[in-house]
Amino acid sequence: MDVKAAAPSLEAPASRPLDGTVVRALGDTVPVRVAVARLRALGCSVETGGGPPPLDAPAGRLRVVRAPWIAGDQALPDCRIGWSGPVKVPMTGERDVQAACGIMQVHGRTAAEPRALGIDYASVCAGVLAAQAITAGMLAALRGGADVRATTSVAQAAALALTQYVAVATTDPGSGSGSSRPEPEPGPERTPPFRSADGVRFEIETFRAETWLRFWTELGAERSAIVAGWPPFQQRFATGTCALPAGLQAAVAALDHLALRRAAEEAGVSIVTVNDAGTPLPPPPGSPWRLRPLPDSPSPGAAPASDGPSRGVEGGPLAGMRVVEATNRVQGPLSGHVLGLLGADVVRLEPPGGDPMRGVPPMAGECSARFLALNRGKGAVEADLKTEAGRERALRLAASSDVFLQNWAPGRAERFGLDAADLAAVQRRLVYAYAGGWGEVLPAPQPMGTDYLVQAHTGVAALLSPPGAPPAPTLMTIIDVLGALISAEGVVAGLLGATRTGTGVQVETGLADAGRLLRESHDPGARTAARTAPVVSDLAAMAADPAYAALFETDGAAVYSRAPWTFARPSSWQRGAI
Template sequence: MDGTPMAPLAGVVVRAIGDTTPVRVALDRLRAAGCDVVRGEGPPPVAAPAGRIELLATPEGGPAEGGCDLTWAPPGSTVAPEDEQDVQALCGLAHLHGRSLGGARPLPIDYASVCAGVLASQAVMAAVSAGPVGTRSTVSVAGAALSAAAPYIAEAAASEGGPSTVVDGSRPPFRSLDGVVFEIETLDPEAWLRFWTRLGAPTAVIASGWPLFQRRFATAVCPLPDELSGILASTRFDRTRAVGLDTGVGVVALRPPESVPDARPVSPWRLRGVGGPADLRSRWAPREGAPLAGLRVVEATNRIQGPLAGLLLSFLGADVVRMEPPGGDPMRGVPPLAGGVSARFTALNRGKDAVEIDLASWEGRESATALVAEADVLLYNWPPGRAERFGLGMEDLAERAPGLVHAHVDGWVDEGPEDPVPATDFPVQAHGGIAHLLAEGGRPAPSLLTLTDVLGGIIAAEAVTAALALRSRLGTGVGARTGLVDAARLLREVGRATGREEPSVLVPVEDPRCVVDLFPDSFTTIDGVPHPRSPWTSTPMEVGRR
């Protein structure tokens, strides 16, 4: 397929009204997909105060109905945010970002607006992929923020003691004896023990620090014992880095945005055609408000980024079935539980089916191949090469599933540091320049709110809709690959906040559970725990009306 233009929206024309961050982000994404953009004049309409994107023409050249409205607040809100700062205050992002700092702090980037822009782009792509559906989608910036806060809201609601609080200790990042600011990462408690033992930390201190470090993804706090940060402060960076290499702990220095090479791929989703012609007749039966209805997605992901991508596809109507190991995903049992299942797991995986398959066995791999062969999309976040090891790579499935969309949800995507470092949120923030974008008082530090995980999941879902549109044009399978580094790149490109500099006059929520009272129509309740509804809503349109 070399030389094939990867422009899934070639021939699509949209008109944009408004010049807000979400509109600019959405238009950049749509242009990258080959869409032509016409700029409308005047301010956004009252129904779309954050901007409007209207479909004007389809790939076939005919007229189109629909598009995407952007608002600040979702329907049924008891409050009326007017910009990014208000959204962060009311949706809990300011609280979560500042939780480890002792008080609410707004992110100095237009984070919720960027997420909303990608969601708007995805809404347009999904509508084009499904054909004319006669609806206009609405994405609110607050709804995007609620998607980011969802696991924290679920955890707070399911916890007997309420949300996590700050206790005394030293939070990452660390500073070495020679002044290098850096992050460390490992998902292995044995590697954690080896690392700190080599550096001379007492065993009791090492043991007390591990659960705090491991849970920082869920709690947005990481008050490590002062003894640990003191050891790193008295050690030169090269020594710490060497110990990390030897013990299996990733060590990565923070980089300012200007020092991050511009490695932007030709396609934001690294799309490419796979195999020869395919019969694309499937169960796909788009309907109003569900442009992906009937599509089957097989998801093999864990943690945040991949499961969120699958959840967003299900919100668009796709049938999502998870492949989990024997005994189920271990994350199902992580406290706090609600209805016998982790509240955080439910926040990202509700509404999906699941099958347990042992991919280490020949029988399991055969079962997985048969399952995927009947699907439209394979969504996975295995490390590079593992899909091929399981016999589920693009070339492996070219004959049995020639029209399959292969969506690899990755981390570093070949843009990682020189040393091996787990591709998780905080190292990506550090290496990708985000820690410096968030700097306060000259001190760069990654947010303990999982920024690249959430935005990376939204981008991964967008990649699937782009790949589906390209599949329709090429008549073949399509490969897509996105990573956390793409989320970091997008945040760097948008840069520091573009709105007003003074803080919101609205008092930030101090407990994630309070968000539910402010946006009651945006939540559904499962086993007593509130979970945000789809970030998209759809409005039927009369023929010829825009």
């Protein structure tokens, strides 16, 4: 993280690491509007209204035109945004991308037919990725790097959002397919959300079979329906479907919402009402990433030596930086994966025996295809963090790293002795990142912070439903993915702030931030462009189609999305003002 010696010094607060930067934006599209808002929140001044986007960036362009804290001879970042990008299928808007890149296929699984999301989801993701490219480019420029100019597209954002589903769809069927139980046909009486006797629609969540059994037994459901319902409920994050026995919906329909809430609380199941799109949310935080200086800590003396593998990635704006990641499920691992795609060396902290998700079918060789979609290319160090030896191993890794990323349940970092203050004692310039759930959106005690519960509470579920239909979350993991992109965006901003100030930075993001962003980015009065692109109905066929070759890569056992940006050296770009 050494700053180029010739660069002028201009200190910025941790929460606004782009202070002093001016960006010129072209295009009035959702990706540009999202990116502009993100850059302004980081302290950047943005000039807009300069006309339509150029032909080589039909969804918009962002260009840094002033950064007084960068040496005068250093090239400044630029990001061009397309719709189809490198895909050889013409796309001119969000609906084309949703159709041609598989979003309609995954979202429509519960209805057994392709369906469009009612929001500009891929465009919002592309806007976050574009802002992230500019911020990462500024970091690279400050460090004396050259890979500061980027291209991205809404199609590439969509492919990243679907990487887990594509990996599963392209895995050899003989490697395992999860549950072999035949599922009932999907339908509103079989698919969450649930509806109480007094008409309240709600979602539930639990990761534990015993709490699932306790809840439904209390409601009087038949044991055969309870047992049959657990596999599709547990696997809905991976499959995008959840066809439950009709007896479960009948059990909740016989009780009012208050009785159901009491039963859920007694069983240890989280329950959240499905809100309307206009339901007010608390005021947003001052920084969308809650960027702030790392806590002061006593002088640590000599930092402990690092152990564990070093598997750096050549190239990319984060090349030479190390991320230690202690995460599970989707949001945290995908955040770390995005940082790896930007060039960082990412090392996972896993429990003794490795992350259990490595063995969840379908398998791509010796590892879960879904796990590899989020974690391939990362190193791994096993440590029992409940022991002093495991804690010391984690501290040694953090002492020689630039980022520590975790998504533990609230309070666990303190119990491990690995909270922000603990790690600041061994690495004063560390970026300590927490990828959480609800943030300040709900008071304690909070329900589980998971994708579908956040969709329900924030009103996103209501934005997805066709006119006249009751609100229902999509089972495509839109909040987990966007939450991961926001987490990685915050880490890159934290790295820029730490590099400019020479002090560590805390970053805290949540899945609720993804829900808020989707709400804020939705324009109910906007006209939807007519779709002209074909609808993908088979993800495996899409991944094998030569027209999509630039979107995907394979390890021989499964197919995964490539990095959603291409970074180029300034000499390979045509220079010119915008």
